[in-house]
Amino acid sequence: MKNKAAEPTKDTFKHFFNGAFSVDIVLIAYLDGSLKFLLQKKQDYPLVNEWGLPGDLILPEQDTDKAIDELLIKNIGHSDVFKSNLRAFSELNRHPLGRIITIAFYGLISFDKVPNKLPENFKWANLEANYELTLDHNHILEEAKKKFKENLIQKPVVFNLLPEKFIISDLIKIYELAFDKKVDVANFRKRIVSSKMIRSTGEFKQRYKSHGRPAEYYTYEGPTKKKSEKESILFNF
Amino acid sequence: MKNKAAEPTKDTFKHFFNGAFSVDIVLIAYLDGSLKFLLQKKQDYPLVNEWGLPGDLILPEQDTDKAIDELLIKNIGHSDVFKSNLRAFSELNRHPLGRIITIAFYGLISFDKVPNKLPENFKWANLEANYELTLDHNHILEEAKKKFKENLIQKPVVFNLLPEKFIISDLIKIYELAFDKKVDVANFRKRIVSSKMIRSTGEFKQRYKSHGRPAEYYTYEGPTKKKSEKESILFNF
DNA sequence: ACAAAAGTGTTCTGATTACACCCATGC
C-alpha cells in the first residue's frame, strides 16, 4: 500500500487531450414561400468545394455558443436567430482529419433578418431537396428537421421564422410546408386567436399584383398563460 | 498568387487537437416504489470522493456509445438498458483538467435488471432529492429529468422501466412520481388498454402481506398502430 | 363482515372536425 505509484497530476491525462471540436448549424428560414436551410461550400482543406452545413473547427479554448454566433455574424451579418442545442455527433470516423466531435445546433431566422446578399460560398437550399452533403451532415440535417417538426407542434417556435408583424396565412403556410399536409384554416385560426398568443395590430397588408381581401398583421404576445393546468396527467402517444 | 503559402496538411490543424471527451449517463430506475438515479463516487484525481453521474474520460479513439456500454457492464454487470443521447455539455471551465466536452446520455433500466449488489462507490439516489454533484452534473441531471418527463408523455418509454410482465398500477405509479400528480386510474387504464399497446397475460400477481384483488400482469406489445393518422395538422401548445 | 386494491360503466362537458358562409379587394 505504501509502495503505490506517484500521485496523478494533470500530465497523467495528457493522452486524453488529443481530440478536436467543431460546431455546425442547421439554420432554417421561410423564404419565397418555402422552407430553406443554409448551406456552405467548404473552402478549407480537406473538404475543399464540398457543400455542407455552416460550421467550423473550434479551438479548445473557444466557447461553442460564441463560436456559432461568430460564424453567423461573419457570414450573415448578425446572430439574431433562435438557436437550440441539438446534440453532439461523435462517430469515430466522421472526419478525415481525426477525431472531431461536432456540437450541432438548429436555428430559426425570420425572413426579414435574412441578408440580401450572402457570401459567395453560401446559399439557401430547399429543406426538402436531397443534397449530397459532406461528412455526416445529411444525418445532422435529418435530426434537425425531426426536432424542428417536433418543436413546431409542441412549442411556439414558428414565430422565430416570422417578423414582428406577420399574417396568419404565412403562419399556416409554414405548417403546411413542414408537414406536407393541409391545415384547416378556419380551425387553426380560431385556435391560435383564442389562445391569446397572438394579437391583431389593426394594420393590413397592402397587396400588389394580386387581389383578395387584405390580410391583417398579427403580432406574437408570448406563450399561452396555461389556461386550465390539468389536475390529472396522462400520456399522449 | 503563385507565392501563396504551403498547402495545408493535417499538421496545420494540430492546435485544434488539444481537447478531451467524456461520457456521462443519468440512469433512471423505478425501485422500491420510487424513481431513482445512479450515482458514482469519483475515485480518480482530481475529483476524489465527490459524487457525480457515472461517467469517464474517453480516449480520442474510443466510441461514445461503446464507452457507455463498457461503463455500465463494468459497474452494473450488463448494458441492457434504454439509452438516449441527451446532448453535449461544453461550458469552457466545466472541468478542472482542461477543456473536456462531455456527451451526456439518459437511460432507463427495468427494475428486474437492477443488480442486487453495486460496487461500493455506486448508489441509487432518489430522483427528487437534492444532491450537490460534482462539476456541472446537477445541470446535466436537470436536463435529463426534463427530457425524461417529456418522453414519458410523448413516447412509450415507460416500458423500459418495467419488466416484460408488469402490473398497471406500477405503470401509473411511475407517472404519479414523475409528475407529482394524481392519475385518474379509470381513465388511464381505459386509454392504455384501448390503445392496444399492452396486452393482458392471464397471469396474476400473487400478493403477500397485503390484501386486495390480485392485479393482472400485462405485457408491452409495441407502439400504437396509428389509429386515425389525422388529415389536418395542428399545433398543440 | 369489512377493508383494501383492482378493475368497469356511465354521464357530462368541452374540444375538435367539417364545412358552409360572408367580406374586401383587383381586374
Place this chain on the structure above:
DNA sequence: GCATGGGTGTAATCAGAACACTTTTGT
C-alpha cells in the same frame, strides 16, 4: 360581376374528466 384570398359561424361528433360502482382478495 366574378375570381381570389381573408375571415366568421355553426352543427355534429368524439375524446376526456369525473366519479360511482363492482370484483376479488386477506384478515
